[in-house]
Amino acid sequence: MGKISVTYCEVNAFLYKGGSFCVVGILPAIRGRDALERYDGSNRRLMNKRLRNAMKGLTAPDVDRRRRAMEPFVRETFQVFIRYLYRYLGNEVECEDVLEDVYADIWENPNRLRDVESERQLLRTVYLYYMRKRLREVYRRMNRHLYLSQNDLTNLTAPELGLLDTMSQSELKQALGRAMGRLKARERRAIELWLQGMSVRAIANELKTTVGAVKMLKFRTILKLKEMMSEYCHEE
Amino acid sequence: MADMNRKIQELLSDYAGALRDGCLPVFLQSLTRQEGRELTSSRDFWEAAEVVRVLNGVGFADKAAIADAGLFASRVDANIASRLKKAKSSPRPRRTNGARSMTKTQKTEKPI
Numbered sequence: 001m002g003k004i005s006v007t008y009c010e011v012n013a014f015l016y017k018g019g020s021f022c023v024v025g026i027l028p029a030i031r032g033r034d035a036l037e038r039y040d041g042s043n044r045r046l047m048n049k050r051l052r053n054a055m056k057g058l059t060a061p062d063v064d065r066r067r068r069a070m071e072p073f074v075r076e077t078f079q080v081f082i083r084y085l086y087r088y089l090g091n092e093v094e095c096e097d098v099l100e101d102v103y104a105d106i107w108e109n110p111n112r113l114r115d116v117e118s119e120r121q122l123l124r125t126v127y128l129y130y131m132r133k134r135l136r137e138v139y140r141r142m143n144r145h146l147y148l149s150q151n152d153l154t155n156l157t158a159p160e161l162g163l164l165d166t167m168s169q170s171e172l173k174q175a176l177g178r179a180m181g182r183l184k185a186r187e188r189r190a191i192e193l194w195l196q197g198m199s200v201r202a203i204a205n206e207l208k209t210t211v212g213a214v215k216m217l218k219f220r221t222i223l224k225l226k227e228m229m230s231e232y233c234h235e236e
Numbered sequence: 237m238a239d240m241n242r243k244i245q246e247l248l249s250d251y252a253g254a255l256r257d258g259c260l261p262v263f264l265q266s267l268t269r270q271e272g273r274e275l276t277s278s279r280d281f282w283e284a285a286e287v288v289r290v291l292n293g294v295g296f297a298d299k300a301a302i303a304d305a306g307l308f309a310s311r312v313d314a315n316i317a318s319r320l321k322k323a324k325s326s327p328r329p330r331r332t333n334g335a336r337s338m339t340k341t342q343k344t345e346k347p348i
Contacts, residue, residue, distance in 0.1 A: 063320070067313070067316055070309070070312055070313065070316065071309045071313070074305060074308060074309040074312055075305045075306065075309060078305040078308055078309075079302070079305065082297075082300075082302055083293060083297040083298070083300075083302075084293070086292065086293060086296070086297040086300055087289045087290065087292050087293035087297065088289060089255075089258070089260065090254075090255040090256060090257070090258040090260065090292055090296070091258030091259075091260075092258070092300050092301055092302060092303075094258075095300075096303060096308065096311075099308075100308075100311055100312055100315050101315070103312040103315070104312060104315040104316055104319055107312075107316050107319075108319065139260070139261060139264060142261060142264060142265070145265065146264055146265065146267065146272070147267050147268055147269040147271070147272035148264060148267055148272045148275065149272070149276060152272070152275055152276055153264070155282065156251075156264075156285065157260070159285075159286070159289075162286045164286055164287070164290050165286070165289075169293065169294070169297075172290055172293065172294050173294055176290070176291075176294055191291070194252070194256075194291075195291065195295040195296075197256070199253070200249055200253070212246075214249075215245045215246050215248075215249040216245050218245070218248070218249055218252070219244070219245035219248050219249070219280075219284060220245075222248070222284045222287045222288060222291075223280060223283060223284055223287075225287050226283050226284065226286065226287045229287070229290070
């Protein structure tokens with residue numbers, strides 16, 4: 001593996017793949033930032049104009065006006081919200097079902113969104129007051145057949161917002177890229193292969209080790225990633 | 237008898253796999269009583285689970301087959317319409333301010 005002379009930020013865009021570095025499209029996402037965001041002079045994240053206008057109608061007292069305002073609001077936020085939900089469910093169909101109810105709940109009771117000023121605040125508010133309630137309901141009915149306490153089930157499917165949960169998709173990509181750059185080659189390879197969709201057995205074959213060793217390696221690497229990404233959050 | 241319960245790293249690996257493949261219920265149902273207890277007491281698992289969710293969002297959310305926003309907006313509108321219909325058809329709530337209609341005895345009472 002040869003040396004590469006790029007800036008630190010650009011290193012984040014490279015991931016080790018098949019014995020050489022290759023671009024995986026993280027950098028454009030970082031530069032493009034999230035679709036909903038724009039920055040003022042102080043680098044404070046604000047919402048774009050269309051979303052702000054849609055949200056004005058959303059908090060109107062008139063039911064029909066609120067209903068009309070839902071369409072532009074859905075168009076502006078759908079991609080961000082569904083990707084956020086995907087983190088917790090990993091299933092498009094369930095994400096769409098939950099999100100449909102979330103939007104209808106927002107229409108019914110939009111008061112929580114009255115003072116929202118930024119995209120991050122919007123996502124946080126929507127998760128805490130609308131999504132979380134619906135996420136809890138997804139697997140609630142299963143609970144009587146499970147050997148898992150109600151509390152643990154809630155924490156697994158609709159957890160409290162951790163440090164990483166409050167970050168936007170682009171910030172997470174940036175943090176992950178930086179953290180991956182600091183991992184050992186074998187650890188990074190294991191995570192990358194997993195992100196490519198390979199099974200643990202296939203990863204074990206690729207790394208020429210056992211299934212148990214890969215599980216352990218993945219567990220330790222993930223804990224390491226957590227620590228590094230938390231450090232990054234605090235720096236930011 | 238050999239201990240068949242999975243260790244924390246195995247549970248995390250299975251959780252990550254289930255989340256990636258979109259079959260979380262299968263993982264939840266596979267847990268034994270002992271594994272459930274182990275999850276409750278393990279701080280590492282919950283910390284790692286947070287990163288697993290992040291990896292799931294960053295690595296796979298972009299590849300997911302997500303519906304068109306316009307079509308989805310009409311689905312939301314249909315949901316709102318159904319809620320409006322339900323609200324209209326539901327019976328009126330009972331008055332709770334203490335005002336009652338005249339009782340039978342009061343109605344039949346003759347004025348003096």
